[in-house]
Amino acid sequence: MRHETLAGQPRLPTEVSAMNAASLNVKPAYLNISNVWKAFGEFHALKDISLDIREGEFVCFLGPSGCGKTTLLRAIAGLDLQTRGSIHQGGRDVSTLPPSKRDYGIVFQSYALFPNLTIAKNIAFGLENTKRPRAEIASRVTELLKLVGLPDQGNKYPAQLSGGQQQRIALARAIAISPGLLLLDEPLSALDAKVRTHLRHEIKELQRKLGVTTIMVTHDQEEALSMADRIVVMNHGVIEQIGTPTEIYRHPATLFVADFIGEANKFAANADKGGVSFGAKAFRSAPHQFGPGTPVIAAIRPEDVIPHGPGARSPGAPDIVQQPENLLDVTIGEMEFLGSFWRTRLRGKELGDETLIADFSINAARRLSLAEGGALTVELPEDRLLVFPGRA
Amino acid sequence: MAMAIDTPLPAGRTLKLALDKDEAIKRGLMIVIALYLLVALAAPLYVMLSKSFSTYSFDLAKFEFQVSDSAGNWGDPVTAAALNGELNAIPEEKLGTNSDGRLQATSFFPEFSFRSPVKYKIRGTTPDATYLVGLQLHSGTEWQEFDSNAFRRVMLRPSRAIGLENYATYFSTPTLFRSIENSVFIAVISTIVTVGLAFGFAYALNRSCMRFKDAFKLVAMVPILVPSLLPGIALIYLFGNQGLFKDVLMGASIYGPLGIVVGSVFFAFPHAMIIISTALAISDQRHYEAAASLRASRWRTFWTVTIPGARYGLISAAFVVFTLVITDFGLPKVIGGQYNVLAVDIYKQVIGQQNFEMGAVVSVILLIPAIAAFVVDRMVTKKQVALLSARSVPYQPKPNRGFDALCLAWCALIAVFIIGIMVTSQFAALVKLWPYDLSLSLKHFAFDRMDGGGWGSYYNSIRLAALTAIIGTAIIFVGAYMVEKTEGFRSGRSAFQFLAMLPMAVPGMVLGLAYIFFFNDPANPLHAIYGTMTILVVCTITHFYTVGHLTALTALKQIDQEFEPVAASLKQPLYKLFARVTVPVCLPAILDISIYLFVNAMTTVSAVVFLYSKDTALASVAVLNMDDAGDVAPAAAMAMMIFYTNIAARLIHLLLSKVLIARTQAWRAR
């Protein structure tokens, strides 16, 4: 999981998505979901979900298994009607319309390709009954096969294709009818890792090319971070946060988001004015509204911990220390080499009984000659030390 | 991760999906098929149940008479009860009757003469009192006047009451209730023997390296293709009064429990064998390797690995055989002699004595063990399915000369038994006059010279089987599709599922009798189908509904659940998906259902024996009737005709499967 976060950051289409978001902001919502609830008997799988999705946007529903992503997607598709609330698509109230009266293409985790029909017939399935002449259907199928990078495969049966190829056919079939909305339910989870990374890129490309508003359900944060314009983080049937990948990663709105996306050290802390204290020390932290003494949880990502040379505390030290109050003297416990960085477990008097997990680049480890048992001064950057309500 | 108490839903109505055409069609179809099952199954059974609690007696207080003198002056009104009190014309115990009972009004007037000038008046004291004048039914409290001549034709009708009297009568009549013991006894013995034999056979097929396995499998399936009457006839030929091997029995009689048990073993054997064989086939090689590595003896391995692994199969087989035997009618009818069993009692009460209420009582009693066996079997089957889904390595037997020889001997013995019965029956059909003139002839196939329906009955059977196969397969498959692939409408679907499972628990005799009650009621608008081919088709489809339904469900469950949503999102109608994807993918299962229905429609006797008419006599019933009439050789000949037909049907089915599967299942070959 960490491979992607080499420089402390996942690979993000940062600028692009920020720009997109800015320019998209002016458009009205294409899909409007308001106050949607879904009850299965006594159990509420969706609780008061409200959400706007703009035209052409790529949105991911991200959350742990069982949090209600599929349920929400199926409500949008009209496959499992929401118990309360309304859904508008393209200005039209589709809340209670049956699937056939809505406007979307869908790809399931199983692909649901018709096994007894050839690839070409699978793709053509939705084009028939539309008064289109045969030749036009055939040329559209050829075009779609080319679009998904599988020309010449039209006469094969689904079972003769690899998983990744089947996935693309399912996609081609869904977009054949040029739907206004593309729904993808964990489209990549049945594939092996390599194919998955490749297809991620392709789907994103295709979506950009077609400009089709897309919702993808996934429980894989990497997938969401690398593909989505905006991510909807869900948990226990509620939306925890909506935002661009960078916003979600850098500014998690809740402890759940901080914990679910990336990793975070969590410390039982007490709020101070302008900071928090935990272990045996007070730190300056990102701004928060808690009154002094309130029990809170302080969190910081392992890759946000900055290692400093031995002289960090002396005035005029070569390292650039941003916030001297947030310096910590620690000893290095176990070190684990994870391919592109070192994961270290740091302990120290100021931390009390707590352990701080920190990831250091190979460079930094070499430069500072980090070794198990060695001493080190680290800094918890003020703006990266986040404070959330709750007791540990 | 059960959650704490959820925040309540906001007030408001639960949303409902707007109906589209597909959904409307789906619900419409499901309602149609559910209605079919209601009319063809639930309603008849209900009527039968209520019949069994209906008692009929003449309530004399409900009728009032007035008599004139010869001058025409009317006397005082007097109730029939009062008259009977004076005269004691009808003793108390004679007042009970059945639904058909009638009581001549003149019984209360000893001085009655149809030539006298005396006139009579009758009326009911309550509006529900009914009486017949000739064929005309009257009721009500209005006086009706008759001259003596007409009064002769006045018959009082009994009134109906709900109660347990029929059951009381049943259990106080030893000749009746002893049948329960007999039936259970026969079924238990047959079950033990059949399951034992079938287990050995299946064990040999799965766990040995003996030769001729395919041939044995084929032979074991033969009894499915013949009516259960056939082993009865063959046994009579072998061990009956004029049997070749009569002396082998050393004075014991084949007519009675012995014959029923042997014949039951014959026809129940394949059913038990298939179930046990499936259970053995799924057990795991790895368990045996583990046992071997622990140096467990063969004997110990058998008891600690084999038997526990196959236990659900064994239990399931036992219950299936028990149900088959206790509900079978044909075999005990042919070979049972004086030994009464429940299924035959129903027939005797209804056909012999026209006592429909008592027939209904016996039916209800027969339903109890059948339903109990069915429930247990369903519970066990569920567990077995769970076992099946576990990934296991199939067992690979290793050659072992002694053991393989033993297996071969066991299977050969059973094969000889099955083939022996078939050969005997074939021989009986061809021999001129058993046992005196053993030269061969085809004269017993001249069915038209016999009672029982002649060749017409044979063609009727083929028509019935073909119609049942075609219509039944369509109904069953579409019904299963609706249950498996529709969203929502949950209570409707589970009610449907229950109705679809019910036929398995209903013995054929019970179903047939229920049909009489339901359809032979002039007040029923469906009365018109009574006595036609239609009712036979409906009854046969219903009788064999469950197995077809389960086969269809299994096939449908293997299809991706997301096809329907995908088709809907592509704006394609459901029927297109159904015709272009669902049916082609399920074609093997569909063909299996149709051949199953065909074969069973050819061989079944129990339900249709109550329902055929002169024009719709059936081959299987002809076997029964010819045997009854003493034309045993022609009966054997007709039974063999059924066998040939089923073989032919199976061959056609095989061929058709090959061709169709080659054409529609190309995708299966990678």
Ligand SMILES: Nc1ncnc2c1ncn2[C@@H]1O[C@H](COP(=O)(O)OP(=O)(O)O)[C@@H](O)[C@H]1O
């Ligand atoms: N048909 C159903 N009946 C009852 N509970 C359901 C049903 N479908 C989903 N759930 C429950 O709703 C919750 C959300 O499910 P789902 O939306 O499938 O989660 P995911 O986020 O993994 O896609 C889960 O707890 C699941 O058990």
Ligand SMILES: [Mg+2]
């Ligand atoms: Mg899901």
